[in-house]
Amino acid sequence: VSRPYHHGDLRRALLAAAAVAVVEQGPAGMSLRAVARAAGVSHAAPAHHFGDKAGLLTALAADGFDAFADALEAASAGGLVDFGVAYVRFALEQRARFEVMFRPELLHQDDPALCEAAVRAWDVLHAAATRHAPPGRDPDVVAYTLWSLVHGFTTLALTGNVPATDPDAVLTLARSVIDAASLAPVDADAVPDRG
Amino acid sequence: VSRPYHHGDLRRALLAAAAVAVVEQGPAGMSLRAVARAAGVSHAAPAHHFGDKAGLLTALAADGFDAFADALEAASAGGLVDFGVAYVRFALEQRARFEVMFRPELLHQDDPALCEAAVRAWDVLHAAATRHAPPGRDPDVVAYTLWSLVHGFTTLALTGNVPATDPDAVLTLARSVIDAASLAPVDADAVPDRG
DNA sequence: TGTACATCAGTGAACGCGCGTTCACTGATGTAC
DNA sequence: TGTACATCAGTGAACGCGCGTTCACTGATGTAC
Numbered sequence: 133v134s135r136p137y138h139h140g141d142l143r144r145a146l147l148a149a150a151a152v153a154v155v156e157q158g159p160a161g162m163s164l165r166a167v168a169r170a171a172g173v174s175h176a177a178p179a180h181h182f183g184d185k186a187g188l189l190t191a192l193a194a195d196g197f198d199a200f201a202d203a204l205e206a207a208s209a210g211g212l213v214d215f216g217v218a219y220v221r222f223a224l225e226q227r228a229r230f231e232v233m234f235r236p237e238l239l240h241q242d243d244p245a246l247c248e249a250a251v252r253a254w255d256v257l258h259a260a261a262t263r264h265a266p267p268g269r270d271p272d273v274v275a276y277t278l279w280s281l282v283h284g285f286t287t288l289a290l291t292g293n294v295p296a297t298d299p300d301a302v303l304t305l306a307r308s309v310i311d312a313a314s315l316a317p318v319d320a321d322a323v324p325d326r327g
Numbered sequence: 328v329s330r331p332y333h334h335g336d337l338r339r340a341l342l343a344a345a346a347v348a349v350v351e352q353g354p355a356g357m358s359l360r361a362v363a364r365a366a367g368v369s370h371a372a373p374a375h376h377f378g379d380k381a382g383l384l385t386a387l388a389a390d391g392f393d394a395f396a397d398a399l400e401a402a403s404a405g406g407l408v409d410f411g412v413a414y415v416r417f418a419l420e421q422r423a424r425f426e427v428m429f430r431p432e433l434l435h436q437d438d439p440a441l442c443e444a445a446v447r448a449w450d451v452l453h454a455a456a457t458r459h460a461p462p463g464r465d466p467d468v469v470a471y472t473l474w475s476l477v478h479g480f481t482t483l484a485l486t487g488n489v490p491a492t493d494p495d496a497v498l499t500l501a502r503s504v505i506d507a508a509s510l511a512p513v514d515a516d517a518v519p520d521r522g
Numbered sequence: 523t524g525t526a527c528a529t530c531a532g533t534g535a536a537c538g539c540g541c542g543t544t545c546a547c548t549g550a551t552g553t554a555c
Numbered sequence: 556t557g558t559a560c561a562t563c564a565g566t567g568a569a570c571g572c573g574c575g576t577t578c579a580c581t582g583a584t585g586t587a588c
Contacts, residue, residue: 158432234482273500276500276503277476280480281508282475284475284476284479287429305468309468312469
């Protein structure tokens, strides 16, 4: 009598509930039935929208890669340090999506939306690295170095291996760490002569 | 008639079977019953040895941290790049243990053996970073930078996000990446004067 | 304006499964005397 | 050498649970005429 039969935006609601479940139970521990329960619909509803469990996680990951690429693109105007901090910030703020994005074994890896969004995110990261790579350095190597650094810091932070109480402190440490890697000279004129 | 009632070294056999299961199903997907099956014993045997599922994973992680600390210690004599490569190599060779080590939510986190081994591994990494930190740099920051870099590279490699076919190629790329971060000067006399 | 019908969202019962854990037990080992 | 007994490793039946998936269905919406 209270709730209408049609939800109106159940797909979005299920994705939101899934994000909460992923944070609480981990990507592998999330269950369709728990998500349905949280969204207040029957346990079969998620399968109706996403086909199966991997379908739900794939949708979450594709959304995640899209938002991720947007966030990185927005940070592309600044330097490499700001860019890296944006990477870490996204993961902290969108933890569920971020975690699902890097669990390919749980996803439909050939999903077009997923692949497209993932490629776009990688392109943005690679472009940023190339733009700021010191002259003479292989841009690919710079890209993987940057990626490893910020991804590693993020992973350690998400598993509680970083000594920081609040998110701001984590981001401050992230900044120091990215800075310490000296991937690019602070100032182009100050490049030491390496011969 | 064939197998003796007492296995002789079932604990070790169960840990080995668990390592295989973790690689195949992931740390969360590993089940006590599958491990018992693989070891050829009754499904209740693992619980007899490890108390519960978290107990088995904790034993695997504690073993892992011990072997990890040993491996890093052995690499401490060389430079920071060799040290970092050793980190990556361990993860590739001992994938199951490594993955379990960084899934604290699945473990008995207060297990004494686990804590002791984890602290030892961290001490070895921190000492290496301190020893090679450029003068004037905060050794803590250098340690977290090194850790983020190698941990991130490892994570990306384990999730298939690194363009490399065989383990050797992965380690070669790892070396380039760690080198590119220029955490420490190649040669102490070549430190550029920063004022 | 009204009626018929296609379409789609969401339901709820049912299925079969593998799981973790418990518990009384049995088989083997080794020690005390 | 032999016997009694404590100890420990491993068993197997049983439990209750939550899960993913299927499927015939029902309720609501919207479009064609």
